[in-house]
Amino acid sequence: MEGICGRMCDACTWKEQLDCPGCQDGPGRRFSGGCPIADCCREKGHTACVTCTFSTGCALRRRDMPQNRLWAVEAERERRARLDRNAPVLAKWLWLLFWLVTPSVFSNILTMDTVAGAFPTAGVVGNVLAFLISLAYGVLLWQLREAAGRYRTAALCYLAGGIISGVLLLPAIPEGNWLWWLLSLPVMVLELCAAYQEFYAHAEVLEELDPELAGKWRLLWKWWIGLLLGLFGCIFLALISAILGLLAILADAIGLLVVGIVKLVYLYRTAKRFREYQPAALQKEVL
Template sequence: MEGTYCGKDCAACLYREAENCPGCKLGPGSMSGNCGIARCCRDKGHSNCESCTFSDGCALLRSAPMEPEYRAGRRRDAEELRGRIGRDAPLLASKLNTLFVLLLVSTMVSVVISILSNFHNQGIADTLGSLVSFGVGVAYGCILLTLGGVNRRFKLAGIMHLAGIVLSCAGALLAFMPFLALILLIPAVPLEIVSCRHEFYGYAEALHGLNDEQGRKWRVLWVVNVCTICVTAAGAVFVFVTLGLAALLVLVGAVAALVVYIIQLVYLNRTVKVFEAVAKSQ
């Protein structure tokens, strides 16, 4: 057909009226359209597929009869995505803002306790710090659980986060039995790593269609976080080999962990703002 790139008869298309399509070269096949066949023809300088020597075995051309259906499906998917985002945005904005506040409070309390420990009984300060960390950790995990309806990853992150806290606390309480404490503490590390992965990937998936770039940054941050943990773990292992290298690795790991923590706060704040903007626009 002269009016189309692929030769399809627009007048016979069952989707033309439903999709309010003006026709190939005015609609999906235009410069602003998303038709791969039209783009291929323009790139190769063809007015339609008939003049192309590779048209007989062209996979794009074979997909032409289904293209309107694909396009309708993409439109439905986009509408469903907008509906999901509009439904979940208020909850995400509220809960993620609470997580952000919890992290800030935990940081400030840790700094205050660290300062107080220099002037008062260090044992009391350490106990108070542990209690605050435990409370914040439990609250953090519970909030992640409440987001399980938005994305299953948040539920998994919450479960693993809470399990890691329980094991860490049990290990701390059994410090007088080093071997048993170590058995409890070792699984807490991989649990926290996997929890972090589900949490960060949950943010990335929730941002899909809203801010894909920020979603990509969440995924990258998880990789950086894992590398940080590996460096710190290597430092612990090298204690038995060379103290100098072990101390250096632990120091690098600690600095990297602080940087990751700060970036996490920044990303969390940005993510909150994205969902707040969506919630306000509803």
């Protein structure tokens, strides 16, 4: 059988390597074929390249050689192999990360000024809980280090920040003195670095499975860092006008709360995508 491009399918040396059934059932078919040469012929009203006046010097025929298609097939196999290897790990630990957010929200409530002021013990419990959650979050991210290098960096930042936060809880370092502020600064920097690496690690592992959700993770980071920077701007605004500053801080705080909720939703969706993922071997069995 002669292919659309003019090659004889039975004599083609690439047929076995590409597992190609021919143009009628393989890459040259009308729907989901994936052959640019076949698509070009149909757009111009030709059944094969031989009837086209530009076939001799056609750049498309030179570019779309079987070797390129073989590279594409090998790249797809590597992608599937990575997903088969990483999906079970990601599904397990991302799901645990999702459930760890609930006690994190509880600790934030306990450390709020209104709650901690009325119940000092609650503030202490909240700080200790936040310290333990930060360490646990870092440990869970560390389990994902083989899936993406950014998870390793995020884990180390969370662990380092958690350890320093634990030091700040010691009675020897009262809140507000120079040493407390000196240690608080690296904690904030580490938390920023950890969040950046975590968000982009989620996007990286999703790129081959759900590019749309991967893009949403990157966009969410921009919103998050923008609102944090906006919070500093609100503080300067409060120095000029107390009322406007308080309103701006309130709006920014609501924005950060929304981003936190969206992060929880995205984390759930990310874990769910990998939990629902089927390895290539199982997909072939279903087919």
